[in-house]
Amino acid sequence: MYPTDVARVVEVMGGQQLMHLGTNALTDLQTAIAHGLPIAVARNVARSVAPEDASIRKRVMGLVASPATMKRRVTLSPEAGERAERLARVTAMTIGALGSPAEAQRWLTQPHMLFGHRPPIDVASTDLGAREVEQMLNDIEYSLPV
Secondary structure, X not given: OOOOOHHHHHHHHOOHHHHOOOOOOHHHHHHHHHHOOEOHHHXXXXXXXXXXXXXXXXXXXXXXXXXXXXXXXXXXXXXXXXXXXXXXXXXXXXXXHHOOHHHHHHHHHOOEHHHOOEXXXXXXXXXXXXXXXXXXXXXXXXXOOO
């Protein structure tokens, strides 16, 4: 089961048109990732995480693909596309749980005690880390103890 609304994730990634999706269906997103998402997706995810801070945007883009890869390719590899989707999913879930993009951006980029004083966006760069962040977001959204 996908943990959030696919349309929100697609929006964080840049929207249906950029990603050449016919619908916001999960299968369409999976197909687009397998065929290679545009590099602009990484920039859009980074912009959603930190619209005002270029250094954080650069770091988030580096979580998706190396700067050298970003310069020489026009599409993301399937692996980089999965990393972009994971960060977009966590970003969309954070906006939903906290209620506003500004609160989500602050929460994602500030070190958090329960993540070993690492920012949640950095923790979410791995599959296991993303699961940990998603669990905390579910707890926050449903007012459960964190």
